[in-house]
Amino acid sequence: MAKWLDNAVFYEIYPQSFQDTNGDGIGDFQGIIKRLDYIKELGCNAIWMNPCFLSPFGDAGYDVADYYTAAPRYGTNEDLRRLFEEAHKRGMHVLLDLVPGHTSVEHRWFQESMKPEKNEFTDRYIWTDNIWESPENMGCLRAISDRDGAVALNFFSCQPALNYGFYKITKPWQQSPEDEGPKATLNAMMDVMRFWLGLGCDGFRVDMAGSLVKNDEDGKGTIALWNKVRAFLDKEFPEAALVSEWGEPDKSLQGGFHMDFLLHFGPSHYNDLFRCEHPFFSGEGKGDVSAFVQKYKENYEKSEHKGLICIPSGNHDMDRLARILSPEEIKIVFGFLLSMPGAPFIYYGDEIGMRYIEGLTSVEGGFNRTGSRSPMQWDSTTNAGFSSAAPEKLYIKMDASADRPTVENQMADESSLYHEVQKLIAVRQAHPALLSKGEIEFVYAEENEYPLAYIRSCEQEKILVIVNPADREASFTSKLTTDLPDTSATEVIYSYQAVSSRIGSPSCARKEGDAFVAPPCSVSFIKLPF
Numbered sequence: 001m002a003k004w005l006d007n008a009v010f011y012e013i014y015p016q017s018f019q020d021t022n023g024d025g026i027g028d029f030q031g032i033i034k035r036l037d038y039i040k041e042l043g044c045n046a047i048w049m050n051p052c053f054l055s056p057f058g059d060a061g062y063d064v065a066d067y068y069t070a071a072p073r074y075g076t077n078e079d080l081r082r083l084f085e086e087a088h089k090r091g092m093h094v095l096l097d098l099v100p101g102h103t104s105v106e107h108r109w110f111q112e113s114m115k116p117e118k119n120e121f122t123d124r125y126i127w128t129d130n131i132w133e134s135p136e137n138m139g140c141l142r143a144i145s146d147r148d149g150a151v152a153l154n155f156f157s158c159q160p161a162l163n164y165g166f167y168k169i170t171k172p173w174q175q176s177p178e179d180e181g182p183k184a185t186l187n188a189m190m191d192v193m194r195f196w197l198g199l200g201c202d203g204f205r206v207d208m209a210g211s212l213v214k215n216d217e218d219g220k221g222t223i224a225l226w227n228k229v230r231a232f233l234d235k236e237f238p239e240a241a242l243v244s245e246w247g248e249p250d251k252s253l254q255g256g257f258h259m260d261f262l263l264h265f266g267p268s269h270y271n272d273l274f275r276c277e278h279p280f281f282s283g284e285g286k287g288d289v290s291a292f293v294q295k296y297k298e299n300y301e302k303s304e305h306k307g308l309i310c311i312p313s314g315n316h317d318m319d320r321l322a323r324i325l326s327p328e329e330i331k332i333v334f335g336f337l338l339s340m341p342g343a344p345f346i347y348y349g350d351e352i353g354m355r356y357i358e359g360l361t362s363v364e365g366g367f368n369r370t371g372s373r374s375p376m377q378w379d380s381t382t383n384a385g386f387s388s389a390a391p392e393k394l395y396i397k398m399d400a401s402a403d404r405p406t407v408e409n410q411m412a413d414e415s416s417l418y419h420e421v422q423k424l425i426a427v428r429q430a431h432p433a434l435l436s437k438g439e440i441e442f443v444y445a446e447e448n449e450y451p452l453a454y455i456r457s458c459e460q461e462k463i464l465v466i467v468n469p470a471d472r473e474a475s476f477t478s479k480l481t482t483d484l485p486d487t488s489a490t491e492v493i494y495s496y497q498a499v500s501s502r503i504g505s506p507s508c509a510r511k512e513g514d515a516f517v518a519p520p521c522s523v524s525f526i527k528l529p530f
Helices: 003-007 029-034 036-042 077-089 108-113 180-198 220-236 249-254 290-302 327-337 367-372 407-411 417-430 479-483
Strands: 010-013 046-049 066-070 093-098 140-142 150-152 203-206 241-245 259-261 345-347 439-444 452-457 462-468 474-476 491-497 510-512 515-518 522-527
Touching (some): 036 417, 066 077, 093 241, 220 241, 220 249, 249 290, 290 439, 327 417, 327 522, 407 417, 417 491
Parallel strands (some): 010 345, 093 203, 203 241
Antiparallel strands (some): 140 150, 452 462, 462 522, 474 515, 510 515
16 A cells, blocks of 8 residues: 555645746745656655645644635645646655644634534534633633633644544543544544545645644554544555654554654654754764664664654754755765655755745744745746746745855756755665665664664665765774675665865775775765675
8 A cells, every 4th residue: 555655755845935837926836837847857756745725824824724725825726636637647646734633713613613502513623611721731712702611722823723532531621532523523634635635636744643632642542543544545545645743653653654754853863963053964073873863763663663754854844954064964964864764855945955044034933944934946037936026025035145056056067966866866766775665774873973874675685874974084893894704795886975075085985804984974875795
């Protein structure tokens, strides 16, 4: 089921900022269709598109007002259907962003739930019994209608939480997942999924997938909920893919998700890699990868070595890689991302090193995230080819730098980040061990040390990956290095070394005695004897 995920490389599109074709300053479906060939040429064969449904856009579309209607600023349902069709013609798949945890306050379900008279939507959201009682550990709205009670929120005040029940009930107003209200909510969400799968979408990336059932510390209630969804999909849409924003693959995979999306918050230590004071992938060589690897290994064991943990280059909620790392350092980042298990996710523009735009006023609930959501930079024409609108009408301001990276100038430069990413994707697709389900064994990942080394393997091949972002040579010794007699039987299938580090230095990792030595600022893929 969903076999296409086995070799999927995703490209995340933030539709507001990707390509505007009607000159209103906001990206649209026709713009995405226009750029499908670009995405395919890069090597990506799957797309995750952020929410594109009718919304007041208080949270960039994560506040849905109607799950069944495309946001008019992007186009029509028919335009979205055509996008699916055009992607399929190119052998590509499209995941929509499903937001099952909350809606906008403007959603008809919520408008009906606010009425004091009982109706079919009364229990669609989480309400307390009286205006003076707040839901536990959640924000709330109160005195917004004649209905007595306070309604729970997910994050923003415009996003009331949908009711899927409470695993542990501690208050009279809390309902079980098996009560009629929570069951109706789940059925309504499955109807939404059924609708868009019927129109041709290939599945969903599910926002906050692990948070639906409340008071569910061990996730058992939420796992049971998603198993019901899995049964429905297996029966009606067996090829539909589900990727979770959960961050706990042992739970999400039990719940029937095909893959889990690594979170940039919580216990993953993901930010140790790219976004901290001393990231591991900085050339200064002061980072630490060990805590990340330890947590990854724990999740790998818990999920029975399935390794289906998706690691993104970034997304709409994170700082751009280029805010901290140089283009040369980002090339090494992609050497890592495109050689790990699970489906890689490339955030639009990361493949050309788009920058975080400092000092922007918040747009649609972006706040500090707004600087990572600026328009895609295509070429040297007005608004970098994103839009024909007047600059002041752009959804978010462009990078105004004279040296801003563009697709046009990166394509013209054979040594660019774009071409390195394209090359890495091709190497990944050519080697089964590097694909989503290939196994991983970490060979070297010591505290405050470089390099990082791991073996990817499958029935056909074994590939040693050695990643050394530091600006100095680094070596390691392990059972692998002592057992391997020499490197004459190995094949280097990919190597990269930063330009500034090449003078007088080998470009690929090599065996010296009982150790492997990695050149400064380098990444190497070495095919081992099998």
